[in-house]
Amino acid sequence: MSPDPMVSPEAARSEARRRLTASHRRWTLDGWSQPVWTLPLRPPTERQVLADPAAAEAWVRGWAGRSLTAGLSLDWEDRTWRSVGTQRVPVRLVAQSPEDLAGFAGGPVAAEATRFAARVARIRTDYPAAVGQSPLARYLGGPDVPADDGDPGDPRHERLNAALRRHAERLTGLPDEEFDRMLGVLAWLARHPVAGLRPRQLPIRGVDSKWFSVHRTVLTALHGALASVPVDLGVVDADPRVRMRVLDPSMRPAGLEDLELPMAEAVTLDGVLGGALERVLIVENKETLLCLPEARGVLAIWGRGFDTAAAVLPWLAGVPITYWGDLDSQGFAILHRYRSHLPQVESVLMDEATLEDFADLWVPEPKPFRGALVTLTPAESRTVERLRAEGDVRLEQERVSWPYALARLASHLRLQVDG
Incomplete structure (x- = not known):
C-alpha cells in the first residue's frame, strides 16, 4: 500500500475552506475551543524521501517559505532516518x-464566514450603538439590561441562536444597506406593536409592503426570539385565494365564468352554483385553466403548485376530482398532497404513455422530489420510477400538445366536451 500523499500548502488551503464552510456558523453561534483546527500534513516517509528526494525537498521548502499570520502555527519535528540522517519537517x-x-x-x-460572524455580533450586542443598547436590551425593556445576551442559561439565547441558524444564509447574503434596514425595523418593532395591521399599514418610514413581504420571515423569527416571551408579530396575512373557471354555463353564478375568491368566500361557492357539479378538475398551469373549453358539470381550479389551499374546501370532499400536473416528481408530490386531504383524487395525463409520446420534449428536473409518496397508485409509482430511471426528467404540462391533452381529458372525465 502506497503512503498517503504529502499535504501541500494549496491542498491545506482547500481543506481549510472545506472546514470553514462546514463549521463557521456553528462556531459563531455555539462557541469554540482552541485550537479550532488542526491539519496533519503527512510529511514524507523515509521510503518517499529515498524514492524522490527532490519532491520531498520541494515540499519542505514550500512550507518553510510560507508566511503565516498570528494565530496560525506550523509545527515542525525532527525525523531521524538511517539512510538520510536527521531532517526537520513540518508535521x-x-x-x-x-x-x-x-x-x-x-x-x-x-x-462569508467573517460577514456572518460580524452580523451575529451586531444582532447580539452592537445594534443600535447610538442608544447604547442591544436589540435584546430593547426587547427586555430598559437601559439597565446588559447588552450581552450570551448567557447559555437564558432561554432567549437558545431561541436567538435557533433563529440565526435557521436564517443564516439569508442574513449573510443581504447587502449591507438591507441588513442595516432590517435591524432598524427590528428595533422599531420592539417598541411599536403591530398586531392586527396589514403590511401596507405599517407606519415604518422606507418600508413598503413588498419589502416587508420579502423579509417578513426573518423579522418574525428574530422578533420572536428576542422578546421576553416568544411572540408573533401579528401582522395580518392576505387571505388565501382560489382561482377557478366554471366550465358549465348552466352552473355560473350570475353568469360569471372566471372567478378568484378569498378562501372565506370560496367555502360557500357550492351554494351558489347552478346545475349539478359532477367533477372538479385541478390543473397546474394557469394558461391551461384559461384554455379549457366548456364542459357540462365541471368546475376547474388552478392548483398553483404546492399551494394546495383549495384542498380544504369542504364541498370538495364529496365530489370526484381529477388532477393534471407536470409530469415530474414534484407534480406527483403535489398529487400526493392533494390526495392526503382528498383520497378520491385521480390523475390524468401523468402516466408512462404520455411521457413516452412526448419524449423529445423532456427536460431535466432541477430539484427532484425524494420523499415518500405513499398515496400514489401502482401505475403512478411506476411512472415516478421511470422518471428517475431516465435521469430525473420532467415533461411540463404546457409541453403536451393541446389536441392530445383535450382528447385525453374528454375521455377520462367521461363528459361531453362542447368546444
Whole structure:
C-alpha cells in the first residue's frame, strides 16, 4: 500500500475552506475551543524521501517559505532516518480561532464566514450603538439590561441562536444597506406593536409592503426570539385565494365564468352554483385553466403548485376530482398532497404513455422530489420510477400538445366536451 500523499500548502488551503464552510456558523453561534483546527500534513516517509528526494525537498521548502499570520502555527519535528540522517519537517498546521482559519483560507468562503460572524455580533450586542443598547436590551425593556445576551442559561439565547441558524444564509447574503434596514425595523418593532395591521399599514418610514413581504420571515423569527416571551408579530396575512373557471354555463353564478375568491368566500361557492357539479378538475398551469373549453358539470381550479389551499374546501370532499400536473416528481408530490386531504383524487395525463409520446420534449428536473409518496397508485409509482430511471426528467404540462391533452381529458372525465 502506497503512503498517503504529502499535504501541500494549496491542498491545506482547500481543506481549510472545506472546514470553514462546514463549521463557521456553528462556531459563531455555539462557541469554540482552541485550537479550532488542526491539519496533519503527512510529511514524507523515509521510503518517499529515498524514492524522490527532490519532491520531498520541494515540499519542505514550500512550507518553510510560507508566511503565516498570528494565530496560525506550523509545527515542525525532527525525523531521524538511517539512510538520510536527521531532517526537520513540518508535521501539522494549527489555527487557534475561526478568524485565523478564515485568514488562511481566504476567498469567498472566508468573506462569508467573517460577514456572518460580524452580523451575529451586531444582532447580539452592537445594534443600535447610538442608544447604547442591544436589540435584546430593547426587547427586555430598559437601559439597565446588559447588552450581552450570551448567557447559555437564558432561554432567549437558545431561541436567538435557533433563529440565526435557521436564517443564516439569508442574513449573510443581504447587502449591507438591507441588513442595516432590517435591524432598524427590528428595533422599531420592539417598541411599536403591530398586531392586527396589514403590511401596507405599517407606519415604518422606507418600508413598503413588498419589502416587508420579502423579509417578513426573518423579522418574525428574530422578533420572536428576542422578546421576553416568544411572540408573533401579528401582522395580518392576505387571505388565501382560489382561482377557478366554471366550465358549465348552466352552473355560473350570475353568469360569471372566471372567478378568484378569498378562501372565506370560496367555502360557500357550492351554494351558489347552478346545475349539478359532477367533477372538479385541478390543473397546474394557469394558461391551461384559461384554455379549457366548456364542459357540462365541471368546475376547474388552478392548483398553483404546492399551494394546495383549495384542498380544504369542504364541498370538495364529496365530489370526484381529477388532477393534471407536470409530469415530474414534484407534480406527483403535489398529487400526493392533494390526495392526503382528498383520497378520491385521480390523475390524468401523468402516466408512462404520455411521457413516452412526448419524449423529445423532456427536460431535466432541477430539484427532484425524494420523499415518500405513499398515496400514489401502482401505475403512478411506476411512472415516478421511470422518471428517475431516465435521469430525473420532467415533461411540463404546457409541453403536451393541446389536441392530445383535450382528447385525453374528454375521455377520462367521461363528459361531453362542447368546444
